[in-house]
Amino acid sequence: MRRFVRDNGLSLGFGIAFLLALAGQAIAGHAEFNNQLATDGLAQIGFGAYLASSDFAVDVTENWQSEYLQFFLYVFATVWLLQRGSPESKEMHKAGPESDQDQRVGEHARSDSPRWASAGGVRQAVFSRSLGLVMASLFLLSWLAQSIAGVAAYNEQQLRQLQAPIGWGNYLASADFWSRSLQNWQSELLAVASMAVLSVYLRQRGSPESKPVGASHSSTGVEG
Known part of the structure; x- marks a missing residue:
């Protein structure tokens, strides 16, 4: 578990921060929305109804x-x-899509390159811009x-x-x-x-x- 957290710390950290920020936005937005309803003389709604x-x-x-x-x-x-x-x-000096050698595609792909990098045609074109x-x-x-x-x-x-x-x-x-x-x-x-x-x-x-x-x-x- 410790190794997993270390290897994925960036995505986990920002993922948790995203969820906390989204939760905070939902709470603040619900309060603001109900304040607007009260100003318009309408009935307020619950938190679940606001999320939907x-x-x-x-x-x-x-x-x-x-x-x-x-x-x-x-x-x-x-x-x-x-x-x-x-x-x-x-x-x-590297403006543009660069050479196949620089990008390690086709015949220049290495043993650890993704499989579609060594493929040709549409698969390589799509993967190159995926x-x-x-x-x-x-x-x-x-x-x-x-x-x-x-x-x-x-x-x-x-x-x-x-x-x-x-x-x-x-x-x-x-x-x-x-x-x-x-x-x-x-x-x-x-x-x-x-x-x-x-x-x-x-x-x-x-x-x-x-x-x-x-x-x-x-x-x-x-x-x-």
Whole structure:
């Protein structure tokens, strides 16, 4: 068990932190939602009913889709885009998908390489881009979930105000949907850009997200 925890400490640590944060969001969101119901003169709902509500679902999924968008764009963009001096960037001469030899695919695969790395054709092409494809799929699925939960939450608010509900297609073109999306996108993109630039000049000893403390500011693609 101790070895398992050590070998999986990063995923376990962030997984537990995620669950705690989600629980905290649920508790705070439930209180806020009931306060809004009380203000509107409506009956409050229980915690379980709130967890099954569209309001909770849209608040969760709108954050998920922005996170997966961030990683999807980052995975694909860093194939071609470089940042001199940043450990978040490849070395300046390695822009692009790189050679089969550099990527250890096909005849250059090693004995411990994944099986699809040595395969050819479609299998190798898919596996070579599998991380970005999965991130893109998770982004699209969470964005779809946000839109479905969002239109339900929006229409509930419309009905409370004695206004007519709208269809899913109209909601996709609404200010509410795009405001929810863009306010998360801009923060995620700013965070990535900040990390790429600040890691050129700042260090965090022992972190793979940082260059070694003594590395020059111009060192690119070097991790501590």
